[in-house]
Amino acid sequence: MENMSEFNSDRREFFRINDTVYVKFSLLNNDEAEQLANTIHDSINSDDSQEKQQLASIQSSLTHLLDQINQSDREIARALRFLDEKINLIAHSVQRLHNQNDSSISVDANLSAGGIAFLSANQYDAKSTVDIHIELYPSGTRLHALANVVACNKIYDAPEETPYHLRLVFSHMSELDRNLLVRHTLSRKPKNYA
Numbered sequence: 001m002e003n004m005s006e007f008n009s010d011r012r013e014f015f016r017i018n019d020t021v022y023v024k025f026s027l028l029n030n031d032e033a034e035q036l037a038n039t040i041h042d043s044i045n046s047d048d049s050q051e052k053q054q055l056a057s058i059q060s061s062l063t064h065l066l067d068q069i070n071q072s073d074r075e076i077a078r079a080l081r082f083l084d085e086k087i088n089l090i091a092h093s094v095q096r097l098h099n100q101n102d103s104s105i106s107v108d109a110n111l112s113a114g115g116i117a118f119l120s121a122n123q124y125d126a127k128s129t130v131d132i133h134i135e136l137y138p139s140g141t142r143l144h145a146l147a148n149v150v151a152c153n154k155i156y157d158a159p160e161e162t163p164y165h166l167r168l169v170f171s172h173m174s175e176l177d178r179n180l181l182v183r184h185t186l187s188r189k190p191k192n193y194a
Contacts, residue, residue, distance in 0.1 A: 016112040017188045022135035023107055023118070028146075033129040037146055037172045088139070113182045115147065115169040119162035124152045130168065136184050143181055145173035 028036065062084060070077035109118040116134065124130070128149040135142050147168035155165045170178075 015182075015185050016110055017185050019109055019111050019185075019188065020106060020137055021109050021111060021116075022137070023105060023109070023116075023132060025130045025132040025147075027124065028129045028131050030129075032131075033146060036131055040144065040146065040172050040174055091139075111181075112185060113170075113178050115150070115167065117165065117167040119155070119158055120152065120164045120166040121162050123154070123164045124149045124166060126151055129171070132168065134181075136181075139184070141180055141184065143173070143177040145170045145177065147171060 066077050066080055066084075069080065107118040109116050116132070126149050130147050130149065131144075132147050133142060133144050147170050150167040150169050152164050152166045154163050156163075158165070173181075
């Protein structure tokens with residue numbers, strides 16, 4: 001498990017993107033937060049975590065192999081990358097169908113491996129602890145973390161239904177989920193298949 005510092009002094013420690021994600025979160029008291037931190041730590045051995053690890057390992061191996069193929073035949077490597085993208089799109093569609101009965105809400109967020117910021121309907125006290133679930137689009141990948149409220153300020157020109165700018169820093173997240181989040185943020189950069 002990755003236990004990140006409660007409040008990073010350098011907000012730009014990780015690559016940040018603006019993205020649309022699905023979030024579901026709730027406030028926790030100290031006892032609930034401590035218990036959930038242990039659960040996140042123990043989730044390394046869960047079936048879901050093992051499946052994520054297998055997929056990440058396969059993707060890493062495929063990327064390495066495609067780089068080798070690219071050295072001898074760029075067109076075949078390019079075709080295989082497109083095929084991989086096509087399979088990923090199908091898998092993402094199936095995952096989204098599976099996730100549709102969830103009560104998560106879609107938000108425009110500023111996202112990094114260190115935290116997330118988005119507009120909220122409610123105001124939260126600084127240093128409050130929240131249990132947050134994030135679903136990345138378009139992959140349908142779900143991440144789970146504990147986060148601390150850095151700030152929650154009223155924005156006067158924000159939409160009436162979401163007037164507060166909520167900034168959260170992740171305090172507990174499995175290493176696997178953090179790596180998936182890093183990979184997602186980096187994937188937003190333009191791709192070059194040549």
